Amino acid sequence: MSTVNMCLAEIHQVIPEEIIEETFVTPYRQDYYKPVSADARIITEIFEKRVIPDLSLEYAHQVTIPLEACQIERINVSDYVVVIPPEVLQNRKILSVLGVNTVNIYNNSYMGSDSLAAGVSSVMSAGSKMAAGGSSVPANYLEKTEVISPNSFIIKRAPYLSTNCTIDILVEHDAKLNTIDRTAISYVKELSLLACKAYIYKKLKIRINRAMLDGGSELAAFSEWVDTYADAEEMYQEKKRDASRILWQADEEQNWRLWRVYCYLSEIGSGSPSWSAFIPNDGRFYSCFCSELG
Numbered sequence: 001m002s003t004v005n006m007c008l009a010e011i012h013q014v015i016p017e018e019i020i021e022e023t024f025v026t027p028y029r030q031d032y033y034k035p036v037s038a039d040a041r042i043i044t045e046i047f048e049k050r051v052i053p054d055l056s057l058e059y060a061h062q063v064t065i066p067l068e069a070c071q072i073e074r075i076n077v078s079d080y081v082v083v084i085p086p087e088v089l090q091n092r093k094i095l096s097v098l099g100v101n102t103v104n105i106y107n108n109s110y111m112g113s114d115s116l117a118a119g120v121s122s123v124m125s126a127g128s129k130m131a132a133g134g135s136s137v138p139a140n141y142l143e144k145t146e147v148i149s150p151n152s153f154i155i156k157r158a159p160y161l162s163t164n165c166t167i168d169i170l171v172e173h174d175a176k177l178n179t180i181d182r183t184a185i186s187y188v189k190e191l192s193l194l195a196c197k198a199y200i201y202k203k204l205k206i207r208i209n210r211a212m213l214d215g216g217s218e219l220a221a222f223s224e225w226v227d228t229y230a231d232a233e234e235m236y237q238e239k240k241r242d243a244s245r246i247l248w249q250a251d252e253e254q255n256w257r258l259w260r261v262y263c264y265l266s267e268i269g270s271g272s273p274s275w276s277a278f279i280p281n282d283g284r285f286y287s288c289f290c291s292e293l294g
Contacts, residue, residue, distance in 0.1 A: 003177035003185055004047055007192040008039055014193060015200070019225060023200045046196050052173055055188070058243035060095045060170035061179040062254070067100070068163040078159050082167070083152040089171060097145040097153045098168040100161075184250035191239050197232035 001009075012020070024041035071083040084094070144156035155161065173179045180188060208223045248254065 003180055003182075003188055004043065004175070006185060007047075007051075007177075007189050008042060010189045010193055011042065011196050015196065016225060018222070019200060019204070022222075023203050027203075042196065046192060046199060047177075048175070050195050050199075051188075051192050052175070052177065054240055055177075055180070055191075055243055055247070056095060056172035058240065059247035059251075061092075061173050062098070062168065062170055064101075065089075065167045065169065066163075067161075067165040067167060070167070072161070072163070074161075075154075078157050080155045080158060080161055081148070081152060082155060084167075084169075086151060089151055090174060092171040092174060093150040094147050094153065094169055094171055096170040097147060098170065099145065100142040100155055100158070101166045101168065102142060102158075102162075180247060181250035181252065184246055187239075187242070187246045191236065191243070194232050194236040194239055197229040198236050201226055201229040201232055 020038050020042075024038045024045070025036045028036045028041060065084060065088060067082070069085070069088050071085070073081045073083075075081055142155060142158055144158075145153050146156065147153045177188060204226050208219055208226060
């Protein structure tokens with residue numbers, strides 16, 4: 001069962017079916033002989049329009065893609081346009097390009113000269129020291145990139161680019177939310193339930209009040225249920241603030257990469273580096289080393 005299906009089961013378990021029907025089915029029923037699926041509407045309105053984009057912004061899914069799987073066009077002396085086929089991205093949008101690893105993925109040798117590393121971050125400077133200190137960890141990493149469409153971006157200031165490179169990118173979570181680790185499912189279920197309650201309150205509150213003014217006193221019980229969702233939007237916003245921390249803690253691969261970076265820098269430094277230096281406020285550390293170490 002996918003994560004989204006588990007969230008749907010939780011929504012049906014907690015919210016009365018009459019309220020779900022009134023919110024997600026009745027407004028869209030134009031023909032009695034063409035039934036409307038409540039789950040399909042919930043997926044569209046709650047997950048596709050809100051939960052998935054919000055989780056992707058808070059903690060996107062990181063993937064590494066070989067450049068040979070992409071279409072590359074050189075537009076001037078040092079700039080390239082890279083188009084990643086939709087099937088490679090699994091029809092997900094690129095949110096950000098972390099960088100291009102210019103290490104040959106076949107023989108682990110360097111591509112080009114040190115000039116390729118122009119514009120690298122301070123984290124990669126540390127990586128250069130690691131390489132100079134005898135470590136087998138390479139340090140060439142191009143960060144000058146710009147996303148220009150959901151599946152393409154520009155690589156800037158790269159005098160030479162080989163297909164024997166990899167790209168580290170952040171993409172949105174898939175439509176089933178299966179890119180989120182199972183240990184974080186309880187959190188995603190709570191967040192999705194709050195998003196659904198907030199949507200219901202927004203859509204039904206005024207309609208119910210208008211119906212009661214017109215003499216619909218039998219809607220009192222219905223209104224009482226909806227009123228309990230009045231704080232759902234505020235609770236959703238509060239819960240969303242925990243997304244980066246919880247999803248990061250559940251991401252075993254990222255934690256393992258971070259631990260390896262920490263160990264390498266501990267070996268080459270005069271002492272143990274500050275752990276907090278690798279963990280930004282959103283729970284994501286600089287991933288410049290991810291493909292280098294993975």
